[in-house]
Amino acid sequence: MTTTDRPAAPPVRTHKQDRTWVGKSIRRVEDPKFLRGRGGYIGDMTVTGMLYAAVLRSPHAHARITGIDIAEALASPGVHDVITGARAAELCDPLPDFGPDPTKHTWRCLAVDKVRYVGEGVAVVVAESRYLAEDALALIDVEYEPLPALVDPERALADSATLVHDALGSNCAYERTFDFGDVEKDFAEADVIVTDRLRWRRSGGQPLETVGAVADFDHATGRLTVHTNSLSFTSYLFMVAGTMKIAANKLDVRPVPAGGSFGSKLFATKPAVIAGMCSREVGRPVQYLEDRVDNISNCDHHGSDRVYDVRLALMRDGTLRGIDIDTIEDYGAYIQFGVGHHGNALAQVVGPYAMTSVRYRVRAALTNKNQQGAYRGFGSEVNNWMLEQIVDKAARELGVDPVDIRRRNFIREFPHFIPTGNVYDSGDYDGVLDKALELSNYKHWRAEQAKAREEGRCIGIGLITAQERSVFSATEFWFWFDEPAAPVTSMPESVTLKVDATGAITATLYSCAFWGNSPETMVAQLVAEEFDCDPHDVSIVYQGSGNGLPATGPGGSRTTVMLAGAVEGATAKIKAKALRAAAHLLEADPDDLEWADGGFQVKGVPEQRKTLAEIAVMLHLFKHSFPDDMESGLEDSTVFDHPYTTMPSADRKDLGVFYPFMGHACHVPVVEVDVETGAVSFLAYAAVHDCGTLVNPRSLAGHIVGGTAQGIGTALFEEFVYDEEDGQLLTSSYLDYLIPTAMEVPELAIGHHETPSPYTLHGIKGGGEGGRMMAPAAINVAVNDALAHLGVRVTELPITPDRLRAAIRAAGAAREAR
Amino acid sequence: MKPPPFEYAAPTSVAEALELLAVHAQGEARVLAGGQSLVPLMNFRLAQPGHLVDLRRIEELTRIRAEGDTLVLGAMVRQSHAEHAPEVALLAPLLAEALGYVAHPPIRNSGTVGGSLAHADPAAELPAVALALGAELVVAGPQGTRTVPAADFFVGAFSTALEPGEILTEVRIPRRGGGHAFVEFTRTHGTFAIVGVASVIEVDGGGVTRASIALSGVDAVPVRAAAAERTLTGTVPDDATVRAAVDATVAELSPSADVHGSTETRIDIARATLRRGIELALTRAQDRR
Amino acid sequence: MDKYDVTLTVNGRTSTVSVEARKLLVDVLREDLGLPGTHIGCEHGVCGTCTVLRDGASIRSCTTFAVQVDGSEIRTVEGLADGATLHPLQDEFWDKQGLQCGYCTPGMLMRACEIIEQNPDVTPEQVREGIASNLCRCTGYQFIAEAVCSAAARMKADADAPRGARA
Structure with missing residues (x-):
């Protein structure tokens, strides 16, 4: 596709200049209930007659199930039922699956004839308490015939003797190479080609609240009601209904607040299906709430687990030309979301740099691990890390300053189409970098670094510049295939606004209740901005899927932009009706009225006005004061579709626009490495983010710090370690899966930069994935900067003391050998 | 769960x-x-x-007292109680310092001194402290009461000299002069240590007269750094002496690998941590003179 | 299994419940006493989500059997606010956005309560080390630490104010 035949961009918007509420760090409207311990999480919910489910987990990484004896468990006190995987397969169809070929890597709520990872469920007990359910689990006798465990993705791809899924015939679920731009030319003309091999090991969101559901099947009506802290059920409800083998209009999924997700509660259907299946069997409401070991070992949302072989083509002056990326992703035993993680990467694959070509080969390996799902960044944070490591390596090899090589290659004209076809809507990368250099006191730390080195101390500065794509569109889930099974083009978000008879406003949201982001505060601020009211007076309610409007839910930092669009649309409809009503009441021409200060008034005659409350009471209760065609009430909805999506080309040399609202950030951690122990500590940390126009700066700062804390976990501490031999999960509790505490996370200096999007309300972009997009890249660069003089370069995350010491020992041995 | x-x-x-x-x-x-x-x-x-x-209702087990120069802790003394008790600060400052490394305050508010010793986790702080200070553990059993030196109490990972039916009732810790130091290496704050070092070093006129050093996390039980103690005693230690002391001990170590570190890395970390512990104890000993 | 009578004074109200010895304090609070504000995070004592105060000292209610605290005074997040008036810690957490998903918040608030009650002059460094006992997955701790510091300052100012000046 050439520039000329690209579909037109949406119209460039003029943004309101004097904003009252958008841009203010107001107190969040969600918070009082949480501060009082009245959050209403799924575990807080009790229903009369409710029973409790617990799942028996596989102790083997890979084994055939040759027999299950549940007799003793069934006879255990308080037990109502025990359902094995085989029975579950009769009761329910496979779980919703967006993978490449679900019939060949079939995924069910419980394993049927074979377990494929440690922790996979093999049976579920329903009992009068969780205590009694767990007592019965201990009485289930499963016979296993162990099979060899596949743990390493490269070995899994090479191994055809051991298959995770026999039906697939190999352990490769997907393979394709894409060329964007003239890769051959860029590599042929390059002065230098830098190569790298990198390994990102798996961690996960690990919210402190696990995933759970309370299901109640009513045999009288055939209706299944499920309360759950997972989301995205509105648009994809029919898939869950299909799994449950019930009509979609008999399933109502009601959202409850989630105690954190970070991606890991994204369309987590397994707990809902298990609870629903159990409820239907026992005829009582059933709660299934994962415990911590379930959530670590059987949650379906481990994060990325990648091997990279990369080549970077550049000129001697540091000008970047093209990049050739060959990546293998270890998806674990199932592949629910396909290789969508790499769509996220392709959205911003060249980072903020004006490269002209990209080759991207992706292979999806299946292994005996918990399946991969979503974790804050959804694979794009891994691309950020890979790109910054190789750019940093190139700078070092060429002797170019790490700041200069980045600045030299910045994209400066927008909108900018990158080689994959995605667009960067706007940006000011120099502005962000300048602010970060100042905020981080960069020069000071370079001087400190030099001083420290003389004292034998190893200080490193990790400046990186990277992208934060926001607001995915549906095409990225199918452009992988020439003949996609479901080439969907819409993932909308909806809002209903209701102005009641007193003029008070209620907004109804449809996708999920809340999962730590601030949908209520954000919508309240946007509504207040439109209607000139106090955001704390706006009431926000959530609607279940049963009678909900189309909605997709959070993911890919889309909530704010999508809800803003929906609020804007619903507001316009309400104001149009209110205008007509006001004109009628004021006996004026609608064209002579203007919205001002919470009402409509005659232009230039402010005393001739009707407030929204005055209009609303009339519209609700005085039907006969209006023309016949005006209906009572003042309520309207908007289903807001993605504002900027274009279709991929047939040959997939251009993927179209699928992630257009491009945020950017510069992180500058300063670390000190204790070479004797391999410990890494922070001396300073500055982060400047540009997510377009800010709605609530303090909330965004919260995502920056919180995401950075998670990025620190990914970079230094957190890893789901599976034993290379037998596939046992060695980090199955928080004793070994180490989440950073307040002592591992430094105080951040936070800077905001605002480059509005030309295409969204107020110029907002998404920013929810925050610091986790950048921190792993920045910390790795910092550690390498600290140790470069020792000949140490770390290419594997997390940078544990063990890995760091091994690298330091190897470099020492190499030096001695010279 | x-x-x-x-x-x-x-x-x-x-x-x-x-x-x-x-x-x-x-x-x-x-x-x-x-x-x-x-x-x-x-x-x-x-x-x-x-x-x-x-045992929480047995009041005699919850008391801290001094018997002359011996600190006596009931087995049910809460760790946070001992951590801040003036008797502990006076008679066993090493123990007070080490208690600050036991997990987190909310754990120490419930956890007991005796519980930690009887649990005998190889990575735990208090067993190493008991070993370094030459504590005596008082054990009550059906046949009466016996006293077990710390050196004999820890027999394996999570395994002690306590027989079935016996209860650890008291810990008796003799006062030690000189400088003390408890240092450890953990991956994140409050998690189990990879290595812990409990040291008490007495000096006279700059020379080391007595050194008692124990390590946790390097074996199934806490171990005395006997080689380091021997190397230091009788010297006026400089950097080289300390390094030699550390090397002598580390040469004897063979910690098991686990998910947090290979044997080699654990030795590296033990080397650094032991040196820092000795240096801190020496500095404090010299400051106290 | 036998049941045992456990008498607890929770947020000033004394109740006796009859529970199995194995029932964890957190489950007794949530299920038997109707106080779901204390949450379950890891059930092995690491994350601190279940933190409550026993006789003024913070403990993990997920690694404590209710029978172990028979006769104790327990404070939970539900006891912090005085009717419509939030406790200064709650108010400062709100103001500084010291929470996002709110799940760790009750445990964090109770731990912060203990930190300030033990040391009204607590420094920012001590606050950071103090709250390291409790994991938060959302905030990165920075605004929690800010909130605790400003609550401490407010509580100290309130305590130091002459009697008549207090609201």
């Missing part, structure tokens, strides 16, 4: 507790102290005692 069922009793005297343990010996009776190790194990169902004898 809910614990399995058990019978429970909370006697008010050691005699009563011993009797309960005897009566329920067939029912896998165990002593419950603060529960900060046992209850998590039960939640994982890795421990399934049939009967728990909770």
Whole structure:
């Protein structure tokens, strides 16, 4: 596709200049209930007659199930039922699956004839308490015939003797190479080609609240009601209904607040299906709430687990030309979301740099691990890390300053189409970098670094510049295939606004209740901005899927932009009706009225006005004061579709626009490495983010710090370690899966930069994935900067003391050998 | 992660507790102290005692007292109580310092001194401190009371000289002069240490007259850094002496690899941590003169 | 299994419940006493989500059997606010956005309560080390630490104010 035949961009918007509420760090409207311990999480919910489910987990990484004896468990006190995987397969169809070929890597709520990872469920007990359910689990006798465990993705791809899924015939679920731009030319003309091999090991969101559901099947009506802290059920409800083998209009999924997700509660259907299946069997409401070991070992949302072989083509002056990326992703035993993680990467694959070509080969390996799902960044944070490591390596090899090589290659004209076809809507990368250099006191730390080195101390500065794509569109889930099974083009978000008879406003949201982001505060601020009211007076309610409007839910930092669009649309409809009503009441021409200060008034005659409350009471209760065609009430909805999506080309040399609202950030951690122990500590940390126009700066700062804390976990501490031999999960509790505490996370200096999007309300972009997009890249660069003089370069995350010491020992041995 | 069922009793005297343990010996009776190790194990169902004898009501076990120059801690003294007790600060500042490294304050508010010693986790702080300070552990049993030196108390990972039916009632710690230091290496704040070093070093006129150093995390039981103690004693230590002392001890170590570190890395970390512990203890010893 | 009577004074109100010895304090609070504000995070004593105060000292209610605290005074998040008036810690957490998903918040608030009650002059460094006992997955701790510091300052100012000046 050439520039000329690209579909037109949406119209460039003029943004309101004097904003009252958008841009203010107001107190969040969600918070009082949480501060009082009245959050209403799924575990807080009790229903009369409710029973409790617990799942028996596989102790083997890979084994055939040759027999299950549940007799003793069934006879255990308080037990109502025990359902094995085989029975579950009769009761329910496979779980919703967006993978490449679900019939060949079939995924069910419980394993049927074979377990494929440690922790996979093999049976579920329903009992009068969780205590009694767990007592019965201990009485289930499963016979296993162990099979060899596949743990390493490269070995899994090479191994055809051991298959995770026999039906697939190999352990490769997907393979394709894409060329964007003239890769051959860029590599042929390059002065230098830098190569790298990198390994990102798996961690996960690990919210402190696990995933759970309370299901109640009513045999009288055939209706299944499920309360759950997972989301995205509105648009994809029919898939869950299909799994449950019930009509979609008999399933109502009601959202409850989630105690954190970070991606890991994204369309987590397994707990809902298990609870629903159990409820239907026992005829009582059933709660299934994962415990911590379930959530670590059987949650379906481990994060990325990648091997990279990369080549970077550049000129001697540091000008970047093209990049050739060959990546293998270890998806674990199932592949629910396909290789969508790499769509996220392709959205911003060249980072903020004006490269002209990209080759991207992706292979999806299946292994005996918990399946991969979503974790804050959804694979794009891994691309950020890979790109910054190789750019940093190139700078070092060429002797170019790490700041200069980045600045030299910045994209400066927008909108900018990158080689994959995605667009960067706007940006000011120099502005962000300048602010970060100042905020981080960069020069000071370079001087400190030099001083420290003389004292034998190893200080490193990790400046990186990277992208934060926001607001995915549906095409990225199918452009992988020439003949996609479901080439969907819409993932909308909806809002209903209701102005009641007193003029008070209620907004109804449809996708999920809340999962730590601030949908209520954000919508309240946007509504207040439109209607000139106090955001704390706006009431926000959530609607279940049963009678909900189309909605997709959070993911890919889309909530704010999508809800803003929906609020804007619903507001316009309400104001149009209110205008007509006001004109009628004021006996004026609608064209002579203007919205001002919470009402409509005659232009230039402010005393001739009707407030929204005055209009609303009339519209609700005085039907006969209006023309016949005006209906009572003042309520309207908007289903807001993605504002900027274009279709991929047939040959997939251009993927179209699928992630257009491009945020950017510069992180500058300063670390000190204790070479004797391999410990890494922070001396300073500055982060400047540009997510377009800010709605609530303090909330965004919260995502920056919180995401950075998670990025620190990914970079230094957190890893789901599976034993290379037998596939046992060695980090199955928080004793070994180490989440950073307040002592591992430094105080951040936070800077905001605002480059509005030309295409969204107020110029907002998404920013929810925050610091986790950048921190792993920045910390790795910092550690390498600290140790470069020792000949140490770390290419594997997390940078544990063990890995760091091994690298330091190897470099020492190499030096001695010279 | 809910614990399995058990019978429970909370006697008010050691005699009563011993009797309960005897009566329920067939029912896998165990002593419950603060529960900060046992209850998590039960939640994982890795421990399934049939009967728990909770010592919390036995008042004599909750007291801290000084007997001359000996600090006497009841086994049920909460770790946070001991951490801030003036008697501990005076008679065993090494213990007070080490207690600050035991997990986190909310754990120490429940966890007990005796519980940690009897649990005998190889990575725990207090066993190493007891070993370094030459503590004596007082054990009550059906046959009466016996005293076990710390060096004989820890017999393996999570295994002690306590016989079934016996209760650890008291820890007696002789006062030591000189400089003390507890240092450890953890991956994140408050998690189990990869290596811990408990040191007390006495100096006279710059020369080391006595050094007592114990390490945790390097073996199934806490170990004395005997080679380092020998190397330091009788010298006026400089950097080279300290390095030699550290090397002598580290040469004897062979810690098991686990998910947090290979044997080599654990040795590297032990080397650095031991040196820092010795240096800190020496500095404090010299400052105190 | 036998049941045991456990008497607890929770947020000033004394109740006796009859529970199995194995029932964890957190489950007794949530299920038997109707106080779901204390949450369950890891059930092995690491994350601190279940933190409550026993006789003024913070403990993990997920690694404590209710029978172990028979006769104790327990404070939970539900006891912090005085009717419509939030406790200064709650108010400062709100103001500084010291929470996002709110799940760790009750445990964090109770731990912060203990930190300030033990040391009204607590420094920012001590606050950071103090709250390291409790994991938060959302905030990165920075605004929690800010909130605790400003609550401490407010509580100290309130305590130091002459009697008549207090609201």
